Amino acid sequence: MQIPSAWAVSRGAGAVVAVLDTGVAYEDRGPYRRAPDLEATRLVAGRDFVDGDARPNDVPPPGGRRSHGTQIAGIIAQTAGNGIGGAGVAPEATIMPVRVLKPDLDGSATAIARGLRFAADHGADIANVSIAGPSRARVLKEAVDYATAKGVTIVAAAGNDGAAKVSWPAAYPNVIAVGAVAADQTRASYSNYGAALDLVAPGGAGDRVDTGFGPGDGVVAQTLKGGPSTFCFCFMASTSAAAAQVSGVAALLLASGHATTPAAVRAALLAGARDLGAPGTDPDYGAGLVQARGALAAARPPSRVTAAPRAARGPSDQSPAIWVALAAGGAVVMIGGTVLVLRRRRGVSG
Numbered sequence: 001m002q003i004p005s006a007w008a009v010s011r012g013a014g015a016v017v018a019v020l021d022t023g024v025a026y027e028d029r030g031p032y033r034r035a036p037d038l039e040a041t042r043l044v045a046g047r048d049f050v051d052g053d054a055r056p057n058d059v060p061p062p063g064g065r066r067s068h069g070t071q072i073a074g075i076i077a078q079t080a081g082n083g084i085g086g087a088g089v090a091p092e093a094t095i096m097p098v099r100v101l102k103p104d105l106d107g108s109a110t111a112i113a114r115g116l117r118f119a120a121d122h123g124a125d126i127a128n129v130s131i132a133g134p135s136r137a138r139v140l141k142e143a144v145d146y147a148t149a150k151g152v153t154i155v156a157a158a159g160n161d162g163a164a165k166v167s168w169p170a171a172y173p174n175v176i177a178v179g180a181v182a183a184d185q186t187r188a189s190y191s192n193y194g195a196a197l198d199l200v201a202p203g204g205a206g207d208r209v210d211t212g213f214g215p216g217d218g219v220v221a222q223t224l225k226g227g228p229s230t231f232c233f234c235f236m237a238s239t240s241a242a243a244a245q246v247s248g249v250a251a252l253l254l255a256s257g258h259a260t261t262p263a264a265v266r267a268a269l270l271a272g273a274r275d276l277g278a279p280g281t282d283p284d285y286g287a288g289l290v291q292a293r294g295a296l297a298a299a300r301p302p303s304r305v306t307a308a309p310r311a312a313r314g315p316s317d318q319s320p321a322i323w324v325a326l327a328a329g330g331a332v333v334m335i336g337g338t339v340l341v342l343r344r345r346r347g348v349s350g
Helices: 069-077 109-121 138-149 239-256 262-272 292-298 321-328
Strands: 016-021 094-099 126-129 153-157 175-181 199-202 219-224 231-236 304-307 332-335 338-343
Touching: 016 069, 016 109, 016 239, 069 094, 069 219, 069 231, 069 239, 094 109, 109 126, 109 138, 126 239, 138 153, 153 239, 153 262, 175 239, 175 262, 199 239, 219 239, 239 262, 239 292, 262 292
Parallel strands: 016 094, 016 126, 126 153, 153 175, 175 199
Antiparallel strands: 219 231, 304 338, 332 338
C-alpha cells in the first residue's frame, strides 16, 4: 500500500477517525485497560450507543475470541516506533471510539446512525464503519447523508459473504465501499463484490474471519482476547480489516491537506489505486488496490502560477494557453508580454 513512503508526506497528525464498532480499549479504569500499542495514540472523547453512556470501552466476546473494535482502531492508528509490535496506517491520527455494536457484533441501524451523527457533530473527519448489514435502512441513509454534508468521509466494509453484492452501509453512494484481497492480490473468497465496490485493500485469504486464529496472510493488530485487560496480536482476515486500512490512508490524505472534502478524498483514493483484474474499474476490485503514495500524488494541489510585475494586464492574460502550459508542466511561458513562472509544488512525485 506504499505506507512507508507515504509517511514522508503525512502520518495522519490532525485527522480524527471515528471508529464505529464494539468500542476501543482506550482507558485504564476498573476492569478495563488501555491497549499497550495504543498507549501513545491520540484519542478524543467518544460515546457508547449500546449502553447509553460516555464510556465506549471494548469487551471481547465469550469463548476466548478476540474483540473487533480495538483491532480496527489499531489497524488505523496503532502507535509506531514504540517497540511493541505493530504500527497503524496513520499512526499519528486521532481515534474517536464510538460503540454501536455488542461484543458479538450485534447492532442496529439506529445505533449506527446515531453514532454517525455523533461523529459528525463532534469533529470527526473520517468514520470507519467495519460493519456490513443485509439491507438498507432509511435512518442509516439519512445519517450517512448528514455526516457527508458535514464533511465526514465514510469508509465501510463491503461484507464477508462472498456474494455479488455490496452490503450496507457500504452500498450507499456517499460511502467508500472496500473489499479485500489475499496476499497474492486476488479477491479474497469471502469478500463481497459488485458494481458498488470502490476499491480493495489487503484482508487475507482466511475463512475463519471472526476467530482471530486464522492464516498468516491476515492483517495483524493488537486487540483484546479473553477479557477486558488481556491482549493479543491477532490475525484478522476480513473486509473489516481492509476498510480500516483505507480509513488510515484517508487520514493520511486529510492530514496532508492534499484533499479536504469527502469528494476529494474519494477521488484521490480511486485515482491513486493500482488497477487489478480486468483493465479499468471492475466488480471484483473496483478501482483497484489502495495506494497511499498514489492517492497523495493524485490529490496534490495544482502548481502555483506567479506573474512577473507589469503595469497593466489585459484580457490576453486569461488565454487558454495558460492552462495548456500548466498541463504541460513547462518552466516559463510568455503570453502577451507577461512572463509566467510555473513552479511545481513540493511533495511526493506521482
